[in-house]
Amino acid sequence: MLLGTQRVNERNHLEIGGCDAVELAAEFGTPLYVVDEALIRQNCLAYKQAFQREYGDSAVAYAGKAFIVRAVCALMAKLDMWLDVASAGELYTALKGNFPPQRMLFHGNYKTQQELQMAVDHGVGYVVVDSFVELDQLSATAQAAGRVQPILIRCNPGVDPHTHRLISTGKEDSKFGFNIKDGSAMAAVKRALELPGVDLQGIHCHIGSQLLDLTPYTEAAPVMTSFLKQIRDETGVELPVLDMGGGLGIRYLEEHHPPTIDELAKSLSAALLDGIAKAGLTKPRLFVEPGRSIVGEAGTTLYTVGPVKEVSIPEPPGKRVYVSVDGGLSDNPRPALYDALYSALVANKAGDEPKFDYTVSGRHCETDMLIPHIKLPRVETGDILAVQSTGAYNYSMASNYNRFTRPAVVFVYDGKADLVVRRETLDDLLKCDLLPDRLA
Ligand SMILES: Cc1ncc(COP(=O)(O)O)c(C=O)c1O
Known part of the structure; x- marks a missing residue:
């Protein structure tokens, strides 16, 4: 499987964005x-055009939690996107990436007082x-602060997204938002309409992530439009904004066939427009908040292969060949968290036939399997392994477990590679450590 601008070049190497992946590994080190x-540019444009065409008045907010560093925020600003932030750290990163706060949405089920103050002070959208x-x-x-803060109310439409339980957020039993069915969402709307200092503009939902089927969207749409109608009927207020969240899945494996951005825009818009027409509502401005489907397939992690070890296994009886790479759980916790599966190529043998069975493991002090089963060309120590679709929830979820330094991040575009996050140093690991006098 080749994604985005990936291709196999004349040297039989993987190329991304016109840059040879083996040369990138040599220049910037691994993991990378x-x-x-x-x-990313193509996905942003596809979202904006598809929703404009299918729905009309709409805005696309990139969900920063998927992958947020200053360069990403600057790129989103240039592409005229909106941006979701979900913490003081994400907001600060966005501000330092020159992203205008007026085009940000601030999310989270527990925003601290400091975060609310920051949002108000900076005039978050x-x-x-x-x-x-x-x-x-x-x-x-x-x-x-002498301000009036525009707000949306996060609602829980009670829809099962049929995805991993840890990324399922729109079911009735959820810590997020106000339940529509039990009346809490209406109570929140009424309270918001009464309170000074806040200006209720609309309602929001986000049902889950890595959705490979559009049904949860088309189930959530009528719940949200009916709720808008109920709000109008009970309060006389027609809210001008409806935000349907993110969630579209991506290809981690060749056999994954997520709906396209166009298909999402068509189905969701049709379901919403139908609900709006039936309710006799003025069409609200639609927001969507994709994260994974903007950056996921755009990311590839390069590792250097270390030991390749054949072990005898009892169940089923046979052999397993472990390929250890120079990263693992700390740069990609998703296999451990969600049993997430990945595909990979050997970057320096990219066109060779994948005919041997391997298990790819990290080098942490636990069984950090990155890929339990994969067919690859013959793998040798020193090869560069390219794990695909690591653009979302990898760097943003990376840790320093085992005191590993976090990898660098490089943007590749039109044959040019720009370092956008430098590799952490050993000193970076100590920059917050303090030694009390009695231990010094
Ligand atoms: C409120 C909200 N919006 C958008 C997203 C982005 O979801 P995805 O990356 O699946 O598109 C999330 C992800 O958790 C979210 O919580």
């Missing part, structure tokens, strides 16, 4: 996150309110 900028406590806190914060 390589980001295909052209594919919308705060997406998640609880009654937050609603009161935000109202007080905005009033004290």
Whole structure:
């Protein structure tokens, strides 16, 4: 499987964004996150055009949690995107990436007082309110600052997204948002309409992530449009914004066939427009918040292969060949968290036939399998392994487990490679450590 601008070049090497992956590994070291900028640009454009065409008045907010560094924020700003942030750190990164706060949405089920203050002080576009406590806190914060903060209310439409339980967020039993069915969402809307300091502009939902089927969207759409109607009927207010969140899945394996961005835009828009027409509502401005489907397939992690070890296994009786790479759980926790599966190529033998069975493991102090079963060309120590579709929830979830330094990130575009995050140093690992006098 080749994604985005990936191709096999005349040297039989994997090329991404016009750059030879083996040369990237030599120049920047491994593990290395390589980001295909052209594919990110293409995905952003595809989202904007598809929703404009299918729905009309709409905006696309990139969900920063998938992968947020200053260069990503600067790119999103250039592409006229909106941006979701979900913490003080993401907001700060975005500000330092020259992203205009007026085009940001601030998310989270527990925003601290410091975060609410930051959002208000910087004039964030919308705060997406998640609880009654937050609603009161935000109202007080905005009033004290002499501002009126535009808000959306996060609603829980009670839809099962049929995805991994840890990334399923829109079911009734969820820590996120206000339940529509039990009346909490309506109570939140009414309270928001009464409170000073906040300006209720709309409602929001996000049902889950890595969705490989559009049904959950078309189930959530009528729930949300009916709720808009109920709000109008009970309060006389027609809210001008409807945010349907993110969630579209990507290809991790050749056999994954996620719906395209166009298919998502068609189905979701049709379901919403139908609900809006039936309810006799004025069409609200639609927001969507894709994260994974913008950056996921654009990321490739390059590793250097270390030991290749054949072991005898009892169940089923036979042999397993472990390929150890110079990263693992710390740069990609998704296999451990979600049993996520990945595909890979040997970057320096990219066109060779994959005919041998391997298990790819990291080098942490646990069984950090990156890929339990994969067919590859013959793998030898020193080869460069390119694990694909690592653009989302990899760098952003990376840790320093075992005191590993976090890898560098390189943007590749039109044959040029730009370092956008330098590799951490051993000194970086110590920069927050302090030694009390009695231990010094
Ligand atoms: C509120 C919200 N919006 C958008 C997203 C992005 O989801 P995805 O990366 O699946 O598109 C998330 C992910 O958790 C989310 O919580």
